[in-house]
Amino acid sequence: MLSSDTSGIYRSWNMSIPQITKPSKLYNLEPIGIGTPYVESLTSYICRLAEAHSVRTGTLVLEEIIPHIPKHYSVRNGKVLYNNSGAINSCGEEASSKGTIIKILQDLCQRKDLSLLTMSNWKNFISLNSLHYTNRRWCPFCFEEWQTKQTTLYEPLLWKIKCLDLCPIHISLLVEKCGNKYCNKTNKHLGGNISIGFSEHCNGWLGIDTDNKENLKFNIKDQTNQGEFICSNLVQLIPIPQKQSGVKIKHILRRNILFLKEKINNQNLGDEIKKVRILLNNFLTSRSNLSLDSLLFICSTFGITISQLLDQEVQKVSLSNYCVTNEKKRINKKETY
Numbered sequence: 001m002l003s004s005d006t007s008g009i010y011r012s013w014n015m016s017i018p019q020i021t022k023p024s025k026l027y028n029l030e031p032i033g034i035g036t037p038y039v040e041s042l043t044s045y046i047c048r049l050a051e052a053h054s055v056r057t058g059t060l061v062l063e064e065i066i067p068h069i070p071k072h073y074s075v076r077n078g079k080v081l082y083n084n085s086g087a088i089n090s091c092g093e094e095a096s097s098k099g100t101i102i103k104i105l106q107d108l109c110q111r112k113d114l115s116l117l118t119m120s121n122w123k124n125f126i127s128l129n130s131l132h133y134t135n136r137r138w139c140p141f142c143f144e145e146w147q148t149k150q151t152t153l154y155e156p157l158l159w160k161i162k163c164l165d166l167c168p169i170h171i172s173l174l175v176e177k178c179g180n181k182y183c184n185k186t187n188k189h190l191g192g193n194i195s196i197g198f199s200e201h202c203n204g205w206l207g208i209d210t211d212n213k214e215n216l217k218f219n220i221k222d223q224t225n226q227g228e229f230i231c232s233n234l235v236q237l238i239p240i241p242q243k244q245s246g247v248k249i250k251h252i253l254r255r256n257i258l259f260l261k262e263k264i265n266n267q268n269l270g271d272e273i274k275k276v277r278i279l280l281n282n283f284l285t286s287r288s289n290l291s292l293d294s295l296l297f298i299c300s301t302f303g304i305t306i307s308q309l310l311d312q313e314v315q316k317v318s319l320s321n322y323c324v325t326n327e328k329k330r331i332n333k334k335e336t337y
């Protein structure tokens, strides 16, 4: 026999309107390497996005990006945008238009993480000027390896940083001219016919040119030590702003620079560290950020890493190479006479 009281059997209906995410106009393409030192650059992402849609990079740029750039920006013209395309990956003079391009792409792809493919998150603690290299550069060994392993070809943000000359993986020079001797041209970071791993002008493969393989290693000159120092520090730098805010990093940097300044105050030190003292004083007395080169110079002088300077408490610094005691000075003076 059925009970007449059925009120306890059925759950009440949820009448609220479900949240439906806005569909993206372009593919919600996953960027490569987020959270790692080898995160993809934004210009590389644009090229891969065009490829995913089976259109030329130029078609995507001219039909989907440029129409959304506000009319008063000069980069609304394709040629001007390509000529300034290095700035899309950085936070240089074109910061405002670059910021716009991040926003346009995030709207088109319905993603929130595309600023991580640029240096724009560094603007709170590194000077905006001269961060990016003007031309497109690449490591032929990386391209060759990725091609052999059939993994996705892309251009890491690291390759876009001006002060980096070596690939941190292969310790070989980054290349900026097409290896095809009939072409031998440089490329901009973005161009109508650009596709990852290939020359914009002759469509030649940018991986290892077997004729030049040895030259690439020999060209490293005698700057390997400094080059490796820069590589290892930039590899540490890139993930830091991906995991914490620029304001927090600036706070840590300021505290560490105060500590370093105290450490060298009233000490009789060599000329090199006197240059650092000027840098530290300028940073503390002005509101402007230091350049990446200056931060690396501070690290090398104090024997610390950029990760320690920006992300941790600097406690151990080595000044032994720079201390000039009065005794040493006296001896040097006697020897001179």
Ligand SMILES: [Zn+2]
Pocket (backbone or CB within 6 Å): 139, 140, 141, 142, 143, 167, 168, 169, 170, 171
């Ligand atoms: Zn490489």
Ligand SMILES: [Zn+2]
Pocket (backbone or CB within 6 Å): 178, 179, 180, 183, 184, 185, 199, 200, 201, 202, 203, 204
């Ligand atoms: Zn070429």
